[in-house]
Amino acid sequence: MALRKKQKLEIERIIKERRAKIAAELQHDVEKAREEQYPELAGAPVTDTGDQASADLLSDLDNAELSRDLLELRELDAALARVAGRKYGTCVDCGGDIGFERLSASPTAVRCFHCQRVHEKTFFHPSEPKL
Numbered sequence: 001m002a003l004r005k006k007q008k009l010e011i012e013r014i015i016k017e018r019r020a021k022i023a024a025e026l027q028h029d030v031e032k033a034r035e036e037q038y039p040e041l042a043g044a045p046v047t048d049t050g051d052q053a054s055a056d057l058l059s060d061l062d063n064a065e066l067s068r069d070l071l072e073l074r075e076l077d078a079a080l081a082r083v084a085g086r087k088y089g090t091c092v093d094c095g096g097d098i099g100f101e102r103l104s105a106s107p108t109a110v111r112c113f114h115c116q117r118v119h120e121k122t123f124f125h126p127s128e129p130k131l
């Protein structure tokens, strides 16, 4: 059974909340990384976190934590776009339902629990949620 409209709205809310939290973290980390790597820029305002311009800035700042946050931000954006469509909540491998419970914990999940485990045994994807 596909997700009900109410459940989609709930997932959408979860994604937006998580996105806002990560964007704030990213902002904080960018400021910190800039102070460490470009002390002369310290105190300069960081604007437009999460867009392409700051993505370029972030790729300049060689920082694993930033890359992780940025990747998650992009995954959340992609999930948000998928929620609007019909395929959200459908496993890309078996076509079954991922399930509201799993999606509310891992809104970026594209596989059901079973297929995710099979996938992780076959490929190693450290960025994918482990749930």
Ligand SMILES: [Zn+2]
Pocket (backbone or CB within 6 Å): 091, 092, 093, 094, 095, 096, 111, 112, 113, 114, 115, 116
């Ligand atoms: Zn599946």
